[in-house]
Amino acid sequence: MQAYEFINNLIPPLKLSDKSGKALSWMEEIRTDILPVVDQGNFLGLIREEMIFDQNDPETLIENIPLDNLNCWVFSDKHIYDVLRVGAEQNSNVVGVLGRDKVYMGVVTMEDSIAAFADSLSIQSQGSVLILSLYMTDYSLAEISRIIETENTKVLSSFITSDPLDDAKIKLTLKLDKPELRHIKATLERFGYKILDHYQEESGISSEEDRIGNLLRFLDI
The missing domain is CATH 3.30.70.260 (ACT domain)
Incomplete structure (x- = not known):
């Protein structure tokens, strides 16, 4: 029941050099309103759909948009309960998963966390x-x-x-x-x-x- 077991590989991370138009396209494709942002393996936070709409420019680079939920992550060996706790504290539907070396591994969705927690209980x-x-x-x-x-x-x-x-x-x-x-x-x-x-x-x-x-x-x- 460790966090890394429930990483959702369908949710890709954005890079600082990506454009906001690309972020919106990915969000529409995978039906989400939030994506992680990563730079050279470092988790920088989350970007939400409304934050991109506020820019009103699909050419705006992600690096020029202030990110949200910088602390919305858990270590990969933490229990799925910790994913639920952090997601609730950060009011986020996704939680980043980092290795003990703090290298980004992926994200776990709250839906997957709830399903896993339900199984465990x-x-x-x-x-x-x-x-x-x-x-x-x-x-x-x-x-x-x-x-x-x-x-x-x-x-x-x-x-x-x-x-x-x-x-x-x-x-x-x-x-x-x-x-x-x-x-x-x-x-x-x-x-x-x-x-x-x-x-x-x-x-x-x-x-x-x-x-x-x-x-x-x-x-x-």
């Missing part, structure tokens, strides 16, 4: 999603899993986010292997756990759009 597996609210001091995944397993259900994966309303609390999102939640919810509540939300999934083969939707629900976004 068993999001495509049928089951259900349960969101709990609890104090960090009360958190024990082993104990919660033990309770859930008494209902013949297993925890496939878990995800923790902070509670924006209470710094002492967390939101624990669980992906379970069974779609039926009624008995599991009752058992958890009997042990004092507060359930914030839940999603039950129907059987069938999920499309790519469904998998991304499941991931966003899993991350409680």
Whole structure:
């Protein structure tokens, strides 16, 4: 699940000597609105379609256009989660990938990152999603899993986010292997756990759009 495994070779880098007209042509061809800019193996940042339109001259060289997202990159051996994190922080649909020598290797798209992250979290597996609210001091995944397993259900994966309303609390999102939640919810509540939300999934083969939707629900976004 390292970044270099998901480099999209269909997205080429621009050079400083390229003209903005060429950049727009490439963007139209590969259906993107953003491209990386590289100089002698060095990642310089990203250029967006609207930045080129602002120049209103297809002959303008890329070197004469101020670039965006100079820090929108990760090292090639970083986990795909880091690609998602950097993309979100930089508000970018692509993230540059550099070797440890800081030589440019390519870019990973957020779409590819989400699909890969979904796979790693068993999001495509049928089951259900349960969101709990609890104090960090009360958190024990082993104990919660033990309770859930008494209902013949297993925890496939878990995800923790902070509670924006209470710094002492967390939101624990669980992906379970069974779609039926009624008995599991009752058992958890009997042990004092507060359930914030839940999603039950129907059987069938999920499309790519469904998998991304499941991931966003899993991350409680």
